[in-house]
Amino acid sequence: MSVGKRFPKVDGASKADGSGIYADDISLPRMLHAKILRSPHANARIRRIDPSPALQVPGVVATLIGAEMPEKYGVIPWTHDEQALATDHVRFVGDEVACVAALDERTAEEALKLIEVEYEVLPAILTPEDALAHPEIKVNERAKVGNITKQVQLEFGPVDEALASAATIARQTYFYAGSTHTPIEPHCAVARVDADGNLTVWSSTQIPHYLQRELSRVLGLPQAKVRVIQPLLGGAFGGKSDPFSLEFCVAKLALKTGRPVKILFTREEVFYAHRGRHPMKMDVTVALDREGRISAVDNKILIDGGAYASFGLVTAYYAGQLLTGPYRFGTYRFDSKRMYTNKPPCGPKRGHGSVQPRFAFEVALDEAAEKLGIDPIEVRRRNFIGEFVETVNGQKITSNGFLKCLELVEEASGWRTRHGKLGPGRGLGVAGSMYITGTAYPVYPNEMPQSGVLVKLDRSGRVAIFSGASDIGQGVNTLLCQIAAEELGCDPRDVTIVAADTDLTPVDLGAYSSRVTFMVGLAAREACLKLAEKLRVAGGANFTEACQRAEAIEGAPLAAAGGYRTQKLGGDYRGGTIGASPAYSFTAHVAEVEVDEETGIWKVSKIWAAHDCGKALNPTLVEGQIEGSVYMGAAEAQMEEMVYDQRGLLFGPSLLDYRIPTSLDTPDLESFIVESNDPGGPYGAKEAGEGPLHPAIPAIANALHDACGIRIRELPFYPQRILKLLRERRDKERAA
Amino acid sequence: MRKTELIKLFVNGEEHSLAVPVQRTLLEALRYDLGLIGSKQGCDKGDCGACTVLARPRQGSGRGEPILSCITLAADAQDLAVTTIEGLAGPQGLDVVQRAFVDCGALQCGFCQPGMMLSARALLDNCPKPSLPQIKEALSGNLCRCTGYSQIYQAVQVAAGMRKPSARAPVQAERAAPSDSVAHPVKEIVP
Amino acid sequence: MMTLPAVEVLRPGSVAEAVELLRDKPGARVLAGGTDIVPNLKYGMYETQHLVALRGLSKELRYVREEDDFVKLGALCSIDQLSREASMLPALADACAQIAGPQLRRMGTLGGNLCLDTRCVYINQTYFWRSALGFCLKKDGTLCHVVKGGKRCVAAASNDTAPVLLALGASVRLVSPRGERILPLRDFYLQDGVHNTVLQSDELLVEVRVPVRARSLKQAFGKLRMRAAIDFPALNLAVALEVAQGAVKSVALCVSAIAARPALIRGLEDLAGRPADARVAEELARRAQKQCKPLTNIGVDPEWRREVLPVLVRRTVSRALQD
Structure with a gap:
């Protein structure tokens, strides 16, 4: 029995002793180092570009400009709008323009300064409001209408009727600031072309398969000639799930020079690569009937997308589609619009698209419940949508342990005796959430499996698993070992994992949308079950002997494949498949805060987080995912924001100025695992990597209300904002 | 060509003579000249702690104190005895700190952790039974983006012999496990 | 990775050698803990070609002692050391304990903290960033982005030991090839963000003296x-x-x-x-x-x-x- 155990990570020792290979640890003979020249303007035409002076610098081997690979790309096939290096239009400060490969990094960096670029500077669009007001200024030519990447308008049931008959309505505007993933490892890619013209790219990517497709398209190479290998990855969180300029640049330069080429982003460049949380302005209306049931939710969402689409088409849907649990909505309507702006592109950060509306909704729900005098936990319990039900927008919820989650955090936080009673400056707040376990469909439509796993048994008793999945720190390689041990009866430490290598491993679509445990887990289990049957028939005193007897019976090496096949899911309307997932996870948090009312300085003292992950295949890993998510959510509430000046220049693209919490800033975290045993998941598992982030922000906001009677509707909850709200509250009290 | 110089570095008990560009940082020398890739680069300039190594004057004793190799010039590190993550494990295998980090799930992506483990090692060298606030303080110069730090604190406490790795709250079952994942015939083969 | 420009490290063995090097190598700068100057060099904030490294002076300049009615602190005392050893001046020990993070406190020195370059959101940025901004008064530019039309740089003193030592009435001992001078700390700082001290290019801050009465x-x-x-x-x-x-x-x-x-x-x-x-x-x-x-x-x-x-x-x- 291996599944469900606290099994240490299989790659733990190699990470602990420093021997694990990450992308920048790769060094090849004759390798060149390249650097990228970036636009100093937020919006400009490139009139002329001449890289030749850079070639004169001793040590410079090659230069590269956009005209050498103009093909547009993007992770979503419908929105190819990026170029590795701009040919004629730069769209944000930091957009890539040219590249130099040299014998060392410093030489390349100095040579960049010699590249001549003539710009015609254009007015920059820096807010989504401006993007709407100035359709004549085109940020990105791909937009069919003005600067809109994507607009989604959907209504489920008669919202206006429900609003008219509501017992109470909370209607407010919320603003969610943009933040970024900040993996500690900066993006890095290395490319090599062998004598037969086969290209290999090692990259810190979460999506080897999609990257392989895009490299092939942009470089004009057959896909079979492009191999992508993902080494150990030093954190991603969605920030490495697009193809990035550096991957195309190293590949093209390797083709051009015949030498291996590496690009390692500086920390500043990681900020420009971005793809972080979209800033969203949300006009939210929540209506409750007399019993406190949610009769209507209406949300108008304006999304600041940055200069390129990235996953933006999906973001516009997710912002609306993923809000419809764990509570039953009587009626629901949303209108979400993602705008192009002249800033680094936003994308999928942990909890893609749904963290922002979840914050607004959970705060609004608290506010509405307060008007009816209903306890915040009670209103959430009362609106519980149930198990094996369909949401108002047609998503099929299977297992649902949300009530258990609520009960656990209510109990652990001492809610009943402490909420509303902690005295001035201290308070408790609650919030809940739901998240997808993988998105039902691949980003490019096809009938092939979304995940494949090959398992080979050796007569020595060694098991080899070939899996396309990206272990980005979440531990999927460890889960694969546990699944093999569970089904085959081998020792999990006798399993070799070959992962995320497009030449060697079956396709997996990537580590995004919390799909990996579920889909790869099912594929692995399927493959292992096939082999287990052969072992059972063969018999034997131990595992090795069983392998040998089975191989003798088979007359061939023992191997089997398993796959995860796309299920038909989702509502029967345009866009109804986006947000559809084979299972949903559920979370509840209670946060406790302390506020210094004189300065506005506050802190989260503790967060209790309970998460329904279906089944914890490895509780230690699940706890790590829950705690990491809660930390990251709390960080967004506390301090993180991408701030730009009036030129579109990102303030402080460094880990000093873009503050992420240190150990001393992180609240005490207590995590609880709830197992609802989903009938569709591997051993009942759902997801744990993203869902638990969501409630942290609204739980903190609601706790601030409990502590000092303020409703904060804008992130981050800077002390100056708290102080201003406190002053407004006092003024109001004085006036009353 | 770039201006280079000959330097001597004393790392993990071994002296190395190197010809490096004059402005080589200690981190670059460790990673790219000595192949000690366990020291990581995260922020370029002393803000994240991923490049942490332990250092003391050569004539001193012990492993020394955590410093940041990305903002230390290699040429200026010649009088130091440096310990990197590669120097932490011994012939007996992983150091107790490394072992505890593996056991407690403190290593997710693992990228910040060599620096984190060295900071933890230095703490335990000076203070074998640290309190939780002392642990938090000692690790406050090492940013981790994966864990929320909890499992790291547990790992340090385990390494200090103050708790067991698996002393966690039990999993809460909402419903009995589905029958198909309970028992499987192959288990008969388990020796 | 962000790389350093070519800069050579010189390693004197005494204060006298150090100040001679500062005199003989125009534009040379002092490298003590490196926590301020190395990031600034990576950002292209200085044209320096030589760094005079003080590690070899550690024995000479790393002390906390009482003498002649002064608490004397060697300039190469680490910040971490003072957070523990300067307990007779509790405000100083407290300030030191709150500087940056643990590694930076081990590397950073008292002298380095007192000579910390001024900081501003418009200057402590990469060369690329500052070029996109159009540079500023402190380096390479003519505009102040903080005070519109400002002619004097307002980058801020950001050292935590300075306010404590100023409040305690400390003075500093400065050595150059021409000799040494002792200056009240209140006369050490200037209201100019480009260069906010009276320290000459060949001068080294070697000691801080706090009157013994400050203890009480x-x-x-x-x-x-x-x-x-x-x-x-x-x-x-x-x-x-x-x-x-x-x-x-x-x-x-x-x-x-x-x-x-x-x-x-x-x-x-x-x-x-x-x-x-x-x-x-x-x-x-x-x-x-x-x-x-x-x-x-x-x-x-x-x-x-x-x-x-x-x-x-x-x-x-x-x-x-x-x-």
């Missing part, structure tokens, strides 16, 4: 920072009071992280004779707020800093009086 002052350090470690101050201040029979005899209050020069609050003489109580704390808070005007040079809302300043002063003074 009621003192405290207060700091506002947005993150609990790895951060510079958004405001910092130190207060030192001489109290006898429950009455204030003298008081010094220094507020920094606002402008190029740490501000010793002026005109506090009339507080002598007042009871050392909450009202004097209140009064000091009022005066500090009046004399300090936070700007956008630090990336934290200046209005809010202005509002928090008196609270921080009041609390710090109260803390000093309690001890």
Whole structure:
């Protein structure tokens, strides 16, 4: 029995002793180092570009400009709008323009300064409001209408009727600031072309398969000639799930020079690569009937997308589609619009698209419940949508342990005796959430499996698993070992994992949308079950002997494949498949805060987080995912924001100025695992990597209300904002 | 060509003579000249702690104190005895700190952790039974983006012999496990 | 990775050798802990080709001792060392314990902290970033982005030891090939963000002297920072009071992280004779707020800093009086 155990990570020792290979640890003979020249303007035409002076610098081997690979790309096939290096239009400060490969990094960096670029500077669009007001200024030519990447308008049931008959309505505007993933490892890619013209790219990517497709398209190479290998990855969180300029640049330069080429982003460049949380302005209306049931939710969402689409088409849907649990909505309507702006592109950060509306909704729900005098936990319990039900927008919820989650955090936080009673400056707040376990469909439509796993048994008793999945720190390689041990009866430490290598491993679509445990887990289990049957028939005193007897019976090496096949899911309307997932996870948090009312300085003292992950295949890993998510959510509430000046220049693209919490800033975290045993998941598992982030922000906001009677509707909850709200509250009290 | 110089570095008990560009940082020398890739680069300039190594004057004793190799010039590190993550494990295998980090799930992506483990090692060298606030303080110069730090604190406490790795709250079952994942015939083969 | 420009490390073995190197190599800069200068070099903030590294002077300049009515602190004492060994000056030890993060405190030195370059959101950035901005007064440009039309750089003193040592009435010993001078710290700093000290290019700060009487002052350090470690101050201040029979005899209050020069609050003489109580704390808070005007040079809302300043002063003074 291996599944469900606290099994240490299989790659733990190699990470602990420093021997694990990450992308920048790769060094090849004759390798060149390249650097990228970036636009100093937020919006400009490139009139002329001449890289030749850079070639004169001793040590410079090659230069590269956009005209050498103009093909547009993007992770979503419908929105190819990026170029590795701009040919004629730069769209944000930091957009890539040219590249130099040299014998060392410093030489390349100095040579960049010699590249001549003539710009015609254009007015920059820096807010989504401006993007709407100035359709004549085109940020990105791909937009069919003005600067809109994507607009989604959907209504489920008669919202206006429900609003008219509501017992109470909370209607407010919320603003969610943009933040970024900040993996500690900066993006890095290395490319090599062998004598037969086969290209290999090692990259810190979460999506080897999609990257392989895009490299092939942009470089004009057959896909079979492009191999992508993902080494150990030093954190991603969605920030490495697009193809990035550096991957195309190293590949093209390797083709051009015949030498291996590496690009390692500086920390500043990681900020420009971005793809972080979209800033969203949300006009939210929540209506409750007399019993406190949610009769209507209406949300108008304006999304600041940055200069390129990235996953933006999906973001516009997710912002609306993923809000419809764990509570039953009587009626629901949303209108979400993602705008192009002249800033680094936003994308999928942990909890893609749904963290922002979840914050607004959970705060609004608290506010509405307060008007009816209903306890915040009670209103959430009362609106519980149930198990094996369909949401108002047609998503099929299977297992649902949300009530258990609520009960656990209510109990652990001492809610009943402490909420509303902690005295001035201290308070408790609650919030809940739901998240997808993988998105039902691949980003490019096809009938092939979304995940494949090959398992080979050796007569020595060694098991080899070939899996396309990206272990980005979440531990999927460890889960694969546990699944093999569970089904085959081998020792999990006798399993070799070959992962995320497009030449060697079956396709997996990537580590995004919390799909990996579920889909790869099912594929692995399927493959292992096939082999287990052969072992059972063969018999034997131990595992090795069983392998040998089975191989003798088979007359061939023992191997089997398993796959995860796309299920038909989702509502029967345009866009109804986006947000559809084979299972949903559920979370509840209670946060406790302390506020210094004189300065506005506050802190989260503790967060209790309970998460329904279906089944914890490895509780230690699940706890790590829950705690990491809660930390990251709390960080967004506390301090993180991408701030730009009036030129579109990102303030402080460094880990000093873009503050992420240190150990001393992180609240005490207590995590609880709830197992609802989903009938569709591997051993009942759902997801744990993203869902638990969501409630942290609204739980903190609601706790601030409990502590000092303020409703904060804008992130981050800077002390100056708290102080201003406190002053407004006092003024109001004085006036009353 | 770039201006280079000959330097001597004393790392993990071994002296190395190197010809490096004059402005080589200690981190670059460790990673790219000595192949000690366990020291990581995260922020370029002393803000994240991923490049942490332990250092003391050569004539001193012990492993020394955590410093940041990305903002230390290699040429200026010649009088130091440096310990990197590669120097932490011994012939007996992983150091107790490394072992505890593996056991407690403190290593997710693992990228910040060599620096984190060295900071933890230095703490335990000076203070074998640290309190939780002392642990938090000692690790406050090492940013981790994966864990929320909890499992790291547990790992340090385990390494200090103050708790067991698996002393966690039990999993809460909402419903009995589905029958198909309970028992499987192959288990008969388990020796 | 962000790389360093070509810069050569020179390794003198004595103070005399060090200052000669500073004299002989034009543009040379001092490298002590490296926590300030190395990031700044990576950002292309200096044209320096030579770094005079002081590690070889550690034995000579790393001491805490009492002598001739002074507490003498060698310039190469590490910040971490002072947080433990300067307990006779509790405000200094406290300030040192709150600087940056653990590794930076081990590397950073007292001399380095006192000579820390001024900071501003428009200057402590990469060369690319500053070029996109169009540069600024402090380096390579002509415009100030903090004070529109400003002609003098307002980058802020961000050292935490400076306000404490100013409040305690410290002086510094400076050595050059021409000899040495001892300067009250209050005469050391200038109101000029480009170069905010009187230190000559061939001069080295080798020692800090705090009058022994400072040990008996009621003192405290207060700091506002947005993150609990790895951060510079958004405001910092130190207060030192001489109290006898429950009455204030003298008081010094220094507020920094606002402008190029740490501000010793002026005109506090009339507080002598007042009871050392909450009202004097209140009064000091009022005066500090009046004399300090936070700007956008630090990336934290200046209005809010202005509002928090008196609270921080009041609390710090109260803390000093309690001890």
